[in-house]
Amino acid sequence: MTTNPTIDPNDPALRSWVPGANDPAGDFPIQNLPYGIVEGAVAVRIGERVLPLGEALRAGLFSEELASEEFLAESLDAPFLNLVAELPRSVRALLRSELAGLFAEGSSARARVEPLLRDAADAVAELPFAIGDYTDFYASLHHATNVGSMFRPTNPLLPNWKHVPIGYHGRASSIVVSGTPVVRPCGQTVASDDGPPSFGPSKLLDYELEVGFFVGEGNELGSRIDVREAWRHIFGFCLVNDWSARDVQKWEYQPLGPFLAKNFATTVSAWVVTAEALEPFLVAGPMRGPDDPQTLPYLADPDGRNVDITLEVFISSARMRAEGIAPTLISRGSFKDMFWTPAQMLAHHASNGCNMAAGDLLASGTVSGPEKESRGCLLERTWRGTEPLTLGDGAERRFLQDGDEVLIKGFCEREGRPRIGFGSCSGVVLPAR
């Protein structure tokens, strides 16, 4: 059969026959169609269902034009999204459009699609990408200023910060998918600034609320990515929890940056929301004040845009979950408040000729907003533990305790459009070994 390739998946009026897809509080309307990995192969999520795309291809659900694309079949049967991200943008646009055609209310393909669907509640979504390199930025002015004021009260924001999208390399091997438990790390910590250190379980375990994006089309070593083209090099977005051991970080990070304080685990959400699905939620950005320095030309994007993603962090203790107490909302902010945009981060990263490849993950750094309630980590939210939070069971939290589950949610809302969500990014803290 041939689906209608002219359907616009971003059409806000589009509705779907798939259960849950038209739920106004749901994350996965037909306008979203995020990709993930289920049963070791590529799948798309809609409402409460998951469609394995290799099976859909073999069932003849795609048009001749799409089905005859080189590499399509092997991309859809691969255990990671890397090959899908390497497909030409035009092919990915056609795929998304035809998927919307299959799922649209009144689709004549419904009877052939329905038997292939899995219930999302039973489908375990796996790590979406084989991540070649992972880079973490530090792109929130509020976060950088807050943390800087704790560690360098007289000099909170360093002179380079508003000129350079500061970032550093993270560890790719320890990136895990949402739902994976996280073992409390051991490390060196000190009682006073100069040591001596002792080795043992971190006492100041924290989360960092971040947004990540995966590269689609990369660049050759020695070449660059123009900031005006950079958005088109982004395949899609996810939620990220950059777990952090603050006591380890404080002692180890000079002069080369965070290392063991961060690389014991980084959690990503399972469903990758495409850049195309987020385009209706792009907003002007970044905010630069009259006293801020001029952006250097290689970072100046006349279309400079942030994505307005509302981000929420919840914590539940083991006791709360056992007693059925709802997770406690710890913070709510928006990704639109970032000083540096995703396009600027990517263009900067490649500005020295560093080669980016499909599946590389770039994360934003902690997303903190201007209010106390929008601070994206406990270090800031409890101001180094001096202003503890109270959970739903009445217990206090300065930093994370064993058994705590950190749950991050993200979604885009705009008047007149279905909400687009990211699902959840969660992990339970296990005791140190």
Place this chain on the structure above:
Amino acid sequence: MTTNPTIDPNDPALRSWVPGANDPAGDFPIQNLPYGIVEGAVAVRIGERVLPLGEALRAGLFSEELASEEFLAESLDAPFLNLVAELPRSVRALLRSELAGLFAEGSSARARVEPLLRDAADAVAELPFAIGDYTDFYASLHHATNVGSMFRPTNPLLPNWKHVPIGYHGRASSIVVSGTPVVRPCGQTVASDDGPPSFGPSKLLDYELEVGFFVGEGNELGSRIDVREAWRHIFGFCLVNDWSARDVQKWEYQPLGPFLAKNFATTVSAWVVTAEALEPFLVAGPMRGPDDPQTLPYLADPDGRNVDITLEVFISSARMRAEGIAPTLISRGSFKDMFWTPAQMLAHHASNGCNMAAGDLLASGTVSGPEKESRGCLLERTWRGTEPLTLGDGAERRFLQDGDEVLIKGFCEREGRPRIGFGSCSGVVLPAR
């Protein structure tokens, strides 16, 4: 046929029929047998020849016991050494022993081996590993003290340095094999400490002389590697040039460490010298003075050993190469002068549960010794450019110029043993694009 599996490849009396293998100034005697990738598959180097191991297996050159090992065939035909590094140590020991048997003087297999050999001069050795993660340490006390005294004259060595093997994550995608040209990177640099920055080609391009090692057997996320076991988790060693743009580094590195100043290229030598081949050159280490802090138990290796690898750096300008002038020796030092040992670096890296995998690269950081002539980068060697060097053509060098070739050599020598070498790790600087 069955080769003799009891042959000891480290026997210093062993000699080979392969051309060049018995050259006392050569790098690749029968006691070395480093692995690399040639023509897209695994090969071993000896003297002036290269043997493709998949072909050797198919030609029946290995014993029944070895040839019947699970995964051996696919490991040897793979385009990277990762699968070989994942083979059990006992299998790798048998392979090395049988290779020595094939190459030993008087071997009855000579007539069947000889037709499979390639001339090393024609065999282009490729990147040896698909490197999952790359970590760079900072393990030389002399380097850390020298650089610290330039940037923090009153406080050259930070309080954590003798307690923690300081390291940071590097970029895996831009690691290239010896011989690959390196494009001079562009980046943000400043005329004064506080900016404003401009964007353009780095003017202070430098090399860093390092030694790297590839992980063999890894560890699961959340588990550790005991420092007393860590040496056995190392597959082999290579030479590393961690190219560095000093002007970019100075401006960008606070507070999260080096990023674009380093990730435009890292060069590794092509032939991976196994940990087993280096065992005759292990020496006591590291040096700790009576005033140095006690090593924390998780880093205390009673067998703590460094490898005595002599390291040399040469530079030749384009003009020198055109006129046939020999490369100029810039420095000579030894890897045995490191404060932290490879085993300590690896155990520390995994001490928080970070998962290491076969093919991960850990590099030592710049190897500098106590004398001026043993400083492993131009920043130190010319003391920030204040003490320029003179090349063989009479030209001065403070930092690298376009057309310069940096050539690193490394070898192990000990009375009564054939010398074991690493071949070369080289790259020519191309002009910025």
